[in-house]
Amino acid sequence: MPSTARPRQAASETHPHRRRSTPGAGREELVDALLAASRALVAVAARSLADLAEDVTLPQYRALVELAQRGPLRAADLAQALSVDRSTATRMCERLVRKELVDRRPESTDRRAVSLTLTPAGSELVAEVTRRRRAELAKIVRRMPREGRVQALAALRAFADAAGEVPAQDWAMGWDLGS
Amino acid sequence: MPSTARPRQAASETHPHRRRSTPGAGREELVDALLAASRALVAVAARSLADLAEDVTLPQYRALVELAQRGPLRAADLAQALSVDRSTATRMCERLVRKELVDRRPESTDRRAVSLTLTPAGSELVAEVTRRRRAELAKIVRRMPREGRVQALAALRAFADAAGEVPAQDWAMGWDLGS
DNA sequence: TAGGATTTGTTGCCTAGTGCAATAATGGCT
DNA sequence: AGCCATTATTGCACTAGGCAACAAATCCTA
Numbered sequence: 001m002p003s004t005a006r007p008r009q010a011a012s013e014t015h016p017h018r019r020r021s022t023p024g025a026g027r028e029e030l031v032d033a034l035l036a037a038s039r040a041l042v043a044v045a046a047r048s049l050a051d052l053a054e055d056v057t058l059p060q061y062r063a064l065v066e067l068a069q070r071g072p073l074r075a076a077d078l079a080q081a082l083s084v085d086r087s088t089a090t091r092m093c094e095r096l097v098r099k100e101l102v103d104r105r106p107e108s109t110d111r112r113a114v115s116l117t118l119t120p121a122g123s124e125l126v127a128e129v130t131r132r133r134r135a136e137l138a139k140i141v142r143r144m145p146r147e148g149r150v151q152a153l154a155a156l157r158a159f160a161d162a163a164g165e166v167p168a169q170d171w172a173m174g175w176d177l178g179s
Numbered sequence: 180m181p182s183t184a185r186p187r188q189a190a191s192e193t194h195p196h197r198r199r200s201t202p203g204a205g206r207e208e209l210v211d212a213l214l215a216a217s218r219a220l221v222a223v224a225a226r227s228l229a230d231l232a233e234d235v236t237l238p239q240y241r242a243l244v245e246l247a248q249r250g251p252l253r254a255a256d257l258a259q260a261l262s263v264d265r266s267t268a269t270r271m272c273e274r275l276v277r278k279e280l281v282d283r284r285p286e287s288t289d290r291r292a293v294s295l296t297l298t299p300a301g302s303e304l305v306a307e308v309t310r311r312r313r314a315e316l317a318k319i320v321r322r323m324p325r326e327g328r329v330q331a332l333a334a335l336r337a338f339a340d341a342a343g344e345v346p347a348q349d350w351a352m353g354w355d356l357g358s
Numbered sequence: 359t360a361g362g363a364t365t366t367g368t369t370g371c372c373t374a375g376t377g378c379a380a381t382a383a384t385g386g387c388t
Numbered sequence: 389a390g391c392c393a394t395t396a397t398t399g400c401a402c403t404a405g406g407c408a409a410c411a412a413a414t415c416c417t418a
Contacts, residue, residue: 026332027317027320027321028317029332030316030320030328030331030332030335031313031316031320033331033332033335033336033339034220034316034320034335035313035316036335036336036339037216037335037338037339037342038217038221038223038224039339040338040339040342040343041213041216041217041220041221041342042217042220042221042355043342044217044342045217133214134210134214137213137214138206138207138210140338140341141206141209141210141213141338141341142206143341144334144337144338144340144341145337148330148333148334148337149209151327151330151331151333151334152209152212152330152333152334152335152337153205153208153209153212154327154330155323155327155330155331155334155335156209156212156213156215156216156331156334157212157215158323158324158327158331159216159219159319159323159331160212160215160216160219162319162320162322162323163216163219163220163222163223163319164219176218176221
């Protein structure tokens with residue numbers, strides 16, 4: 001039978017009796033705010049892709065981003081970058097080639113390998129989605145009270161820094177959207 | 180032939196000559212910070228699920244969250260909540276039933292409909308993932324300089340507020356993770 | 359109240375994404 | 389030359405999803 005997926009262990013991460021410190025900023029409130037922000041940020045990311053090319057799926061877009069950032073890649077490297085099986089990369093690229101977003105050509109030095117590159121259209125797509133996403137965020141920022149922005153910048157950096165030190169991203173699930 | 184997915188229109192959202200206002204906080208810097216934060220938040224969300232139940236997929240978890248929040252649902256309503264086709268909901272629930280995370284029973288009042296509920300295990304899973312996610316965020320917050328937290332709270336709320344007024348989420352892509 | 363319209367869940371068909379295993383072609387090394 | 393590692397591909401199996409066809413049930417109206 002299928003292993004039923006019951007929770008693997010009890011919490012132990014929450015400290016119910018931890019009521020001591022800060023009544024001040026309220027850690028819980030900050031967590032709530034982070035969750036809210038998380039929703040908003042994800043929505044922006046999703047929309048910036050969906051608005052622009054509905055027939056490019058998320059996994060496909062991730063591949064495009066990887067190719068845009070790490071230049072020409074061999075299939076195996078792309079697969080590793082995306083943490084997917086090589087076969088998955090192969091097939092995905094096949095679809096992207098069909099959509100004329102990726103160019104696949106045999107590598108001259110190693111006849112086993114194929115070299116994957118973005119076509120101009122692929123390049124353009126990634127650039128445009130990125131542009132859109134940033135523009136949307138900028139629009140939101142413009143809506144924020146001007147006075148708070150400096151603190152906001154500091155706060156976000158502090159958060160990102162703090163988060164950066166955490167176990168580090170193993171990108172187990174395939175969610176990175178680049179930029 | 181497949182419609183090739185070229186970018187549908189040019190930017191027009193970026194204002195290249197917009198260099199006028201603030202040298203101060205730098206809108207671009209804030210956008211960068213938001214993108215960084217976005218990555219971190221997504222990573223946390225992904226991990227809190229993956230760590231706990233690898234054999235529950237993201238779509239499946241979304242369904243569980245919906246059921247957890249909106250009580251018992253009929254298949255059609257769940258489908259709508261997730262913005263997927265009814266058939267998709269049907270089949271997904273079938274898998275969740277198989278994993279004993281969801282209970283499906285005919286509705287007494289309308290013999291066509293089925294009523295979907297979380298099993299205790301399903302309930303527990305959602306609760307636990309949520310708990311974990313919040314705990315991880317709390318851990319990060321604890322790592323932030325204490326002085327900045329009040330500002331961080333204000334900043335995040337300002338951002339979420341500002342984002343909330345934007346076109347509104349149509350959740351076109353299925354990314355909402357609840358909580 | 360009888361019959362058409364609508365709703366609800368299912369199922370078939372097709373595409374995409376994924377992993378694992380097997381395979382063929384190549385490259386490297388002894 | 390022979391053996392082993394690497395590369396990409398392909399077959400198999402499964403989840404996710406949409407669309408269309410359907411049967412059963414409910415609703416509505418003439």
